[in-house]
Structure formats: C-alpha cells, structure tokens
Amino acid sequence: MEARGGFDEMGEGTSSPRALYRKVARWLEETPPEVLASRRAQAEYMFRRIGITFGVYGDKDATERLIPFDIVPRVIARAEWKRLEAGLVQRVAALNLFLKDVYGPRAILKEQIVPEELILRNVYYRPEMIGRRAPHDIWVHIAGIDIVRVAENEFYVLEDNARTPSGVSYMLENREVTMRLMPDLFARHRVAPVDHYPEELLACLRSVTPRPDVSDATIALLTPGPFNSAYYEHTFLADKLGVELVEGRDLFVVDDVVYMRTTLGPKRVDVIYRRVDDDFLDPLAFNPESQLGLPGLLGAYLAGNVTLANAIGTGVADDKAIYSYVPDLIRFYLSEEPLLPNVPTYRCREPDSLAYVLERLDQLVVKEVHGSGGYGMLVGPHASAAQREFFAAKLKADPANYIAQPTLPLSTCPASFDSGVSSRHVDLRPFVLSGANGVRIVPGGLTRVALTQGSLVVNSSQGGGTKDTWVVDDDPADAED
C-alpha cells in the first residue's frame, strides 16, 4: 500500500464528480463564495452560542475552544454504509467475546493466538475482573470504531475505542446545524437520520439494568466534571437521554448499592453510563488519589447491583497492540473472515518488525500502544530528521510500547475555506451500541477532518475539525446524465 494519488470522495481532480456527490459539487459550484463565507460564519456563531466547546489539555490560554466545523457534508452511499455496518457489528461482537474470554476461560491465550503477556501485563487489564462476567456478557456497550478509506472500495479500521469514546454529540449537533444552514442542499438528498441516537442509547442502557423487574430503571451519566475536555458532550447526552449528570460526589454507596443525593433524599442508581476512566472510578480499588470517582463503586458493581457502561477492564480490547490481532479474534470467536480489514500493523515488540520499522521511519506512522487523541505519535513522512531520530531512540528503548503502520493515503473530501473549496483528509467514527436488546448503529458517525492542508492528523486536540456525514439513499436521477 504505497502512497497513491489519494482517493477524493467527490472526485476532485477527475473529469467529473462521482454520481453520489453530483449535487454537492453543483452546490459548491453555484453558491457564491460570499454565501459560503456567511454559512461558515453562521455555523461558528451557532456552535459558540450553544456553547459547544472542548477543552484542550496543556493549553492554558484556551481552556474552552470551539471545535472547527466544516460546512460541506461528507456523503456516503447507503450500499457503502451497509458494508461498513456489517463489518462493525462483526468486529464489536468479537471484542465483546474477547473480553468475556480474557477475564474468563482465556481460551485465546491457551490457543496462543494472542501472546499472554500482551493481556496479563497490559496496563488496562483489570485483575479485579478475573473470573467475572459482565451482565449479559456485554462489556463494550458503546464503541467508537475509527475507519479510514483509501479507495472506492477500500476501507480499513484504524482504531477501536472501547473505553469511553467521545464525539457523538458532534455527530448530532453537526446534523442540526447543517439542516438549518443548508436546508435546500439537504432536501435534495435522502439522508438517513441520526437524531434517534439518544433513544437507542437509552434503550441500550435500560436493557442492561440489574433490576429488570423494576420498570423505571434509574440511569445516570457519570462525568469527571466541567474541567474534562468532553464535558460539553456529557451534558449534551445526559440532557438528550433525560438522565441525571452526576459527579462522584453526588453518589454514595451503602451495602453495595449506589445512591445519588437528590432533593428528595437518596435515590438508587441502576445503570451508570460512565465517562470516567477505570483508573478514576473508585479510589478504594484503583487510583487512591482520584477525587472523581465513587468509593465502593467496584464493590457495588461486582455485587451486581449496578451496571457500568462500559464495563470495567475494556481497555485491554482497544489497546493498539491488541488491535493488530482483532482479525484473528474475529476468526477465532466467530469463525468468520473479517469484513473490515485492519491497516497492516507492525508490532515493534517483534524484533523483525522493529528492524523493519526502524529502517522505514520516514514512511511509517508510529504510535504508542496505549496512546490516544493523537498525542505521542510520529508521522514519519512529515517529521523532521531530528524528530525521527528522537523517536528511533524511544522505539529502541521500549519497542513493546509501539506499533507502526504505513501512512495511508486517507481519502479526501471537499472543505470550504476563506481561500475557496479544497480537499482535506478525513476519517469516520461510527458509534456502535451493544445491549441485551441487540446491536444498533446510527447510520454514519462522526467525520473528522484534518483542516491543515496535507495533514493526516484528524484529532480535535491536534487542530482537526468535523463534518456532517450523510448516508444517502441512491437517487435514480444520479445514474442518468
């Protein structure tokens, strides 16, 4: 997979746009630049007014910043989406079975499909969960699977997020803004709706209540608080779900039962959609310094009196080192061939791979196995010689901490700027919900876009933006002409 010209989803640079994008292309052509500019300004105004911000760690001057939004929607055909959807369902099913297995019988280790140390020495592996089963054997209730595209029919999974994936609020708000700002363009397509995501999430959370006999299960969303970078999303989701947004101090545990402090006195909590990492959940069990968690939560969870979504210990499944084994997991647990391939991945813990990677640092992307958010990675082709040397030293010192992947020619989509319309690299994060009621995926997901020309880093913490993602039904008229 060496770098090619790169696939543009609209077909820019080719003689004619792809049929799917014909209306968007025409709209971009016909809309005067000043109208596009005013749409961009309106979009920014709307986001700022609603207060959609995210925090940037390590940035003192801007504790709240607007995530850039590009007004040009990304279009995906229904048929393309169907393929992705099937692959996502398969992948998340395998991840859930994997977690059940590694905290249970460990068949996959006994069969030596995954090296034991990758699991047992993994920082996200939770010994507290050994021999435990998650309610309904669902560990990853909410998964965010990052997908990249390199050609018309070539999609890859770039990363699994099985702990507390974020971004879904942007998916929903982007749609609201797009529908308001570009109603005509929207009406010319048949776009699959996404606004039922909160309903699906609520149904998913309800389905795993530990007290199915109690008709009105109490669900709460546990946030680290206003200083967390995703706090806006937490408030947004709690609001849409109609559940209380709680911090650790709003909860207490008595006799292994979790209660929240309300104006009516204590109220029992059945399901906690937690957006707090394992480490900070319970100072008695995990990080004793944590002020965010709830002392005794682990005990209540293990006693089966409260369900946590996602379960404790899922980080072992979204680790970048495990990632490279996911196709094997799918074959092992489901006896199926993976529908969505992985990006070829070199595990630096293997000496041959390490040697290969060190020789080709200028061509590869090197990532920390436990990293996220685009922090601590090297994009070889864009790095200076000094940066590569620095990274080579880190690699040699601790090879097991790294994986490497070829720099994929991520697909591009048109984006609107003051300077005009131009192509930018994108990825896609669909959100997969797994409950006792089955698996649900709202069509599309969050498209992240690298707004810097040529950049491949789409993370919002690294200057990336977002776009609305339209899964559209085929329009017979598109085929003509």
Place this chain on the structure above:
Amino acid sequence: MLARTADNLFWLARSMERADFIARMIEATLRLEYLPRSGGEEAPVVEWVGALKAAGVHDAYAATRGDIDEANAIDFLAFERGNPSSICNCLETARANGRAVRTALTVETWTAINDAWLELKRFEATRRGGRDLDREALTRFLDYVKKASLDFDGSCYRTLLRDDGYWFNRLGVFLERADNTARLLDVKYHLLLPSNETVGGSLDYFQWVAILRAVSAATAYHWVYHDRIKPWLIADLLILKRAMPRSLIFCYESIDAAVDSLASANGRSGAAQRQARAMLATLERASMDEIFHGGLHEFITAFIVDNARLAETISEQYLFL
C-alpha cells in the same frame, strides 16, 4: 433532582438577579451624580457610598480601594474580580453554575446565560489596557446586563419544566430580589420617613426617583398612586404593594408559592415552608403606619436577617450541604 443541581440552579438565579440589580443601581446613581449643583459643592461621593452599601460591598471596597470616587466605585461594582457581587463575577458565577447543570436548563436558558457571558468577554477585551471609563460603552454594557437578566428570566418562565429545578430557580430569584429591595430601602430609609417631606425640586426628589429607578419602578409609581412622588408611598410601593414585582410582599408571595410547590412535589413540608409562610403573614398583616411607628429601619433590618435565615433553612432542608 440532584441536590447539587438544585443548589446550582438556586445560585445561578441569584447571580443573574444580582447582576441586574447592580446594573440598575449604577445607572440610577450615575443619574443622581449628573444633577446640576450649586457652585463649590463637592462631587456627591455619598451617592456611591450608598450604592456600595446597598450592594453589600462597602466594607470590601474600603478594605481594598480606600477613597471612594465614581470611576473606582463603578469599576468595583461592575468589574472587580475581587468583589464576589460585581456584575462580572455574577455573570461568571451564573455561567459556571449553568455549565455545571447544563442538563437542567433548556437551550434557551443556557444561551441567555452564555450570550451574557460572551458579551462580558467582548466588553472586557475592548476595555483591556486603559482603566478609563467610556460612558457610552458602559451604558451599552449595563443595558446588555439588564437585557440578559430579562432573557434569562423569560426563558426560565417560558421553557423550564415545572419541576424542582424551576422552583429552586424561583427561590433564587425572589430571595435575591427581596434582599436587594430591602438593602436599598435600608440604605435610603432616612429619605423615606414621613417627617422628611419636602416639596418639589429639592435634591430629595431626585433621590426618590433614583430609588424607584434602581428597582425599575419609576413609571409604576405613577400608575399605582396617581400622585406626585411622596417618600412614604415609595416605601409602601416597595414593601407592601402586591402589584409591584419588586416589593417585599410580592417576593414573598412567590417564595411561598415556590416552597409550597416543592412540598407538594415531595409530599413533605418542613421548616422552609413554615418560615416562608410566617414571613408572608407578617407582610400581609403589616400596614405602613405600623411600620413607620415601629421604625422603618428596624423593620428592614429584621427582614434582611429573616430573609437570609430562610435561604439557610432551604439549604438544610433540600440541599443536604
């Protein structure tokens, strides 16, 4: 509802109400200061002393700034970060509380708060550098604060669910408003005694109008009394007139209704309900003659203490703090 959420909603409402009151008081005091004076008279620093006292920050001012003058007083009332009751801190507190309970607010209510905060940021950005006061910009800013408070209150009234959250919001608004009105009366009570009647044109007249302006009642007065401005009627308007939305009795009717709604939602009545009822009953039984007879100052002082005590009782009964 989470106890912390209720507490945040309560303080959010108090902060927005206080920001509005401080803005109105600055405006009313500025107008007094613009009055023509006979030659040689000192600038009426006393007006700013009164404003600082009515805002309850006179001691804090004295401790940090010393001598009082217009520019410093306005800066302290509107923009001083070290003054918890300054308009900028009220808006910051309101937004921080609102952000913490975003789920308990509607989009409309949140944008009202967020817009006010964004405006404050813009104003602070243009003001940065010089401490000079641009009166035109200040007027615009104060107008904006008053409008933000209206937006907030209106969006609460129109869009919030009538559940615990709404009643805590109402309690915040009316406990704060009762406190503001009472403090204003407390600072100015000597001007309102019947023995102080002076006919037309004196500085006192403008003082009275300033009091009415500070509680946005200058027009209402005439509609209620159809009479020229008399100081004891101002006291009557601000204490006992049910039709006047800033009067103490109106505030307590609203407070009583809010604690009753909480009680009926919870099926539990307690000290908060008893205290609110008692205060409302006192106001209902009172007449201005009796109040003047017993001492306006004493009446107001006792009211301020009781009002603060009710706020504490509500905290203990509902917020488990």
